[in-house]
Amino acid sequence: MIRLLLALLLLAVPARAQEALVAALSQDAVEVTTGFTGAQLMVFGSTDQPIGPGGDELLVVAQGPNRPVVVRRKVAALGFLWVNGPSARFAQVPGFYFIAGTRPAWQLLPEEQRRRHALGLDSLPLTSTGARDPRFRAALLDLEKRSGLWVEDTQPVEVAGSRLFHARLPLPAGVPTGDYRVQVLLVRSRQVVAQQTLEFRVDRVGTADRIATVAEDQPFVYGIACIFLAALAGWVGSVVFRRS
């Protein structure tokens, strides 16, 4: 598939040769069905100058819809019972975050630039209310990374023929639905010289979508349906598997 995409890109490049950076996504919609186990998107494109050591560098960063998250710390109540204690509330936490580059972002750009573009987990603007301990932020990073929803530099952006690049964007099964934004940045001598923003959507479709939609919009109808379906399944089972 990669070869086909790159070949198509090569055909497209001459027409837009004056642009420093051209990038595209392998798909602009991801469908979450009842069989969804995650997906992989491809970000690919080309540059007008050679990529690599001494030349241009690339960063690909993707973010999913924001949501509020509470991080809680367990404390030993009465000295032996582990219960949730102090908590910090982060109002704007990306539900998905991905960054990859030809080299890690901290090697390519000064801190002030990284903060402006939210490049790298340490540069994410995460403000919290509640407990002030910086360990809550570190714990959030750790938990999100473990769930596979935040990905930082697990695989570098790959370069072919010094001007074609591609990066794989792994979406785990737990990705939130909504609008995603992918930014491709071209870095030359510690400056962002060109960037392109791409978008895709993650949507529930089919049965998974119908179940979730009914449950949200008509919870009473959904509750009644759950009761009848469960009762029906129980009755059918007792008929099918009767052993007396």
Added chain:
Amino acid sequence: MAAAVLWNPALQVYLPIAEMSVDAFLLVGIGFGVGWLSGLFGVGGGFLLTPLLILIGIPAPVAVASGANQTLGASVSGLIAQWRRGNVDARMGTVLLIGGFIGSVLGVQLFALLRRIGQVDLAVSLFYVVVLGTVGALMVMESARAILRRRSAPQRKLHEHYWVHGLPFKMRFRKSRLYISVIPPLLIGGGIGILSAVMGVGGGFMLVPAMIYLLGIPTSVVIGTSLFQVVFVAANVTLLQAVQLGTVDILLTLLLLAGGVAGAQFGAAMGSRLRGEETRALLGLLVLGVALSLLWGLLRPPGNLFSSGAAL
């Protein structure tokens, strides 16, 4: 590619409400195991199911709500079987149910409050440890005594008289051969309604001993009547959880039921070959075991002190 997915031994299914992907065979297997035990002991099995679901990573609110939904389905088949044999005291069941409805409404409010203050996991675990620990210990002690007594004193009264028989608002329960006040069954039904909303259980494992020891209902109608109450209370909890919290995952419920109804029939066939006291002793040990393992979960220093969740 669709065919390849169908024959993959680890069939991943995306649960739309839990918003996660789980192996369908694991869920059907858990359903079968719990169903087998519940058929064997004549209880819904919710007290085993909800902790198991939490253990495999289902969020506690979804596990509790879907567990109640599953208990409903699992108990329906048992209720039908008992009803055919005439082992259901519908009048007693209705009185228990009125209490149960009130209790489950209160219980869901309590659950919503616990969720807001971020203590659902603790509360669910504590409820389990206290309730299962007490019930399990009582059952083991009582059945051990019964097994020992069986050899020495075979005679038994029709039913014993307790202090509860002195209360007002008496009512005649023909099937149970009782003439007692409606207050104790209402209170018992109410208490179990609260517990079933917070713990995601039908409450059969508490209701059965309460009916035998507190109300003096004959063992023959206890299981059928408790199933009657469990079915309707679980239905009420399902509806309340769906409307108030939106945490019932029907796909999760149906996968568990697919294994559960099969397991329950096999368990029930085996259960009819065991004696009453021995069944109660085994059930008591099982209940006690679940309580101890959850207690260990609360006492053991956690591997990761931090946890995160959606802010409400």
